[in-house]
Amino acid sequence: xxxxxxxxxxxxxxDMYDDNTDLFVEIPYLKKRSKIVEIIAAKDIIFAIAxxxxxxxxxxxxxxxxxxxxxxxxxxxxxLFYNKSNDSLITVSVYAYDSYSTMKCRTTPIEYIRxxxxxAGLPLFESESFKWPGFVEFDDVNGKVLTCSATxxxxxxxxxxxxxxxxxxxxxxxxxIKMSKGTILLIYDRALSHVPLKILSIExxxxxxxxxxxxxxNKKINFIEQLNEKLLVKQEGENLQIIDVWSSELIExxxxxxxxxxxxxxxxxxxxxxxxxxRTVAVWNFRGELVTSFEDHLLWHHDCSTNNIYITSDQDLIxxxxxxxxxxxxxxxxxxxxxxxSAIMTGKCVTKLSANNLSVVPRGNSNSNSKRSLVQSSVxxxxxxxxxLLYNEERNELYxxxxxxxxxxxxxxxxxxxxxxxx
Numbered sequence: 322x323x324x325x326x327x328x329x330x331x332x333x334x335x336d337m338y339d340d341n342t343d344l345f346v347e348i349p350y351l352k353k354r355s356k357i358v359e360i361i362a363a364k365d366i367i368f369a370i371a372x373x374x375x376x377x378x379x380x381x382x383x384x385x386x387x388x389x390x391x392x393x394x395x396x397x398x399x400x401l402f403y404n405k406s407n408d409s410l411i412t413v414s415v416y417a418y419d420s421y422s423t424m425k426c427r428t429t430p431i432e433y434i435r436x437x438x439x440x441a442g443l444p445l446f447e448s449e450s451f452k453w454p455g456f457v458e459f460d461d462v463n464g465k466v467l468t469c470s471a472t473x474x475x476x477x478x479x480x481x482x483x484x485x486x487x488x489x490x491x492x493x494x495x496x497x498i499k500m501s502k503g504t505i506l507l508i509y510d511r512a513l514s515h516v517p518l519k520i521l522s523i524e525x526x527x528x529x530x531x532x533x534x535x536x537x538x539n540k541k542i543n544f545i546e547q548l549n550e551k552l553l554v555k556q557e558g559e560n561l562q563i564i565d566v567w568s569s570e571l572i573e574x575x576x577x578x579x580x581x582x583x584x585x586x587x588x589x590x591x592x593x594x595x596x597x598x599x600r601t602v603a604v605w606n607f608r609g610e611l612v613t614s615f616e617d618h619l620l621w622h623h624d625c626s627t628n629n630i631y632i633t634s635d636q637d638l639i640x641x642x643x644x645x646x647x648x649x650x651x652x653x654x655x656x657x658x659x660x661x662x663s664a665i666m667t668g669k670c671v672t673k674l675s676a677n678n679l680s681v682v683p684r685g686n687s688n689s690n691s692k693r694s695l696v697q698s699s700v701x702x703x704x705x706x707x708x709x710l711l712y713n714e715e716r717n718e719l720y721x722x723x724x725x726x727x728x729x730x731x732x733x734x735x736x737x738x739x740x741x742x743x744x
Contacts, residue, residue: 325717326662326672330679331703333384333730334696337369337377351375351397356708357722359628363403363410363431367720369709369728374398376412378434379728381716388437397421402459406482410434411445411459424451428484445484449477460500462589463523467500478505478526488526499547502589504529506547513538516545518552520566530566543581548594551607555581563609574609584625588665590636595665597625602639604665617670618663619644621707631712638662638671642707642721645675658704660719660731674719674731676701696729703729 338354355373362368366387370376374397376390390398390410395417402411409428415421429442446468451457455471459481466479474492479485490498490507496516497508500523509517518532534554536542543555552564561574582596588604593612596603600620604613621642622629631640645659659675679700696703709722719731 323672326674326719328733329674329719329731330733331696331698331700331729332732334698334703335367335369335377335379335384335386335728335730337371337375337726337728351391354726356706356724357726357728358709359401360709360711360720360722360728361401361403362711362713362716362720363408364435366431366434367728367730368401368403368410369722370398370401371726374414376401380435381718381730384730387434388439390439392427392439392442399424404428404459404481405461406464408432412442413457422452424455424457426451426457446479458500462502463500465500465523467498467505469498478523490521490526497545501547501587502549504547504549506545506552508545511536511542516542518545520547532564532566534564544585546585548587548589548607549592553585553594555579557581561609563607572607572609578611579605579609583623586627586630586632588632588636591666593665595632595639599623600644602641604668613666613668615639615663615668615670617643617673618661618668621658628709629707631710632665633712634714637665639665640710640712640719642710643673645673645704657701658707660704660707660710660721674704676704679731698727698729703727 351373353373355371357369358372359370365381367379367381376398378387378390380387390412396414398412398414400413404411409430412427413424415424426445427442428445429439433441446457449468449470450472452471456469458467460467464481466481468477476490476492476498478487480487494510495507496510499506503523505521505523507519515536516534518534519528520530521527522529537556537559540559541557543557546553550565550567552566554562554564558576560576561579563572580598582598584597586595588594593604593606596605600623602615602618603611606612618641621644629642640660640662642658643661645657657676659673661673662671663669664671706724707721708724711720717732720728722728
């Protein structure tokens with residue numbers, strides 16, 4: 322596993338901001354540098370969004386910016402989703418004309434983005450209102466889209482491949498709804514002593530199981546999560562309950578052993594789940610046993626957004642922006658981040674990309690007809706305040722975004738030379 326990252330170096334620097342940004346957008350804060358909050362990759366394109374709502378697409382080979390993703394001057398992007406099933410990019414945006422109150426979705430084939438023909442994209446789910454509390458959620462695992470319309474509170478499920486409507490779920494006192502592999506969990510309004518739950522088939526919406534989840538009265542519910550046939554339930558100050566929804570078998574884990582995490586990531590391939598708490602990561606099984614504690618994986622950020630954590634498709638590695646330290650020339654210890662890759666099953670740190678073991682690929686005018694310029698940031702600067710990361714498994718490249726609105730490309734030293742100017 323370590324071979325994937327051996328000899329990685331800082332190769333390119335992609336800049337979201339330049340003089341063309343000022344010419345394109347109307348909204349003043351879109352012109353101001355802000356941190357990168359999301360990076361995705363599709364085929365030979367890198368996509369990035371800044372916190373301001375500015376989005377851009379870059380060619381992975383040339384590092385040239387292909388296009389801004391904001392197709393109108395008052396559009397503010399909120400999120401991106403690469404739809405592998407039909408090779409398209411879905412953008413979710415809000416607009417100045419309605420005070421940024423309603424999310425709009427658009428799909429654009431990757432081929433059209435490559436040609437900078439973003440106007441060829443089509444709007445999605447126009448019949449639905451995504452004003453708060455309405456929402457749209459894309460589920461790559463099941464190939465589905467879940468929406469909730471603010472106008473009538475009805476949940477709908479669409480096919481991710483062609484966006485065709487499949488079925489609706491009336492809002493009958495539903496307090497929360499969660500998608501898991503093959504199923505949808507409906508969590509209804511709480512009664513004093515219990516919460517009614519219903520599990521549906523995600524393919525056709527047919528009910529599979531109804532459950533009464535008995536609770537300690539007057540105690541807050543910290544979370545209810547589902548993975549396959551298991552429910553994870555935690556109330557404030559109480560033990561973790563792991564309930565088999567089909568057999569009703571119950572396993573309890575002491576509240577002193579299992580502290581309430583801030584987030585979960587489910588590892589479907591191995592029937593495990595990751596928990597995140599106080600910058601630490603742990604792996605548990607559904608018998609309530611701690612499987613892995615990581616030896617060198619202290620997260621830099623308190624929040625564990627999936628935008629700054631990456632789980633490989635084989636679910637064998639977790640790659641995160643972590644705490645690290647570097648010693649300055651004057652002997653003072655200055656905190657720098659590092660990108661740590663750790664084995665999920667063992668907790669061992671497989672490799673660490675840090676200012677101590679990385680370099681910038683030297684570049685020069687090897688061809689008089691090819692104008693090249695140096696990466697502007699040093700390695701330590703590129704690893705300062707990383708706000709988003711993505712590992713491209715197909716190309717074995719790592720992309721990191723920082724608070725200055727820059728995206729850095731890390732790869733093997735034999736990567737083809739490319740233009741790495743401010744774009």
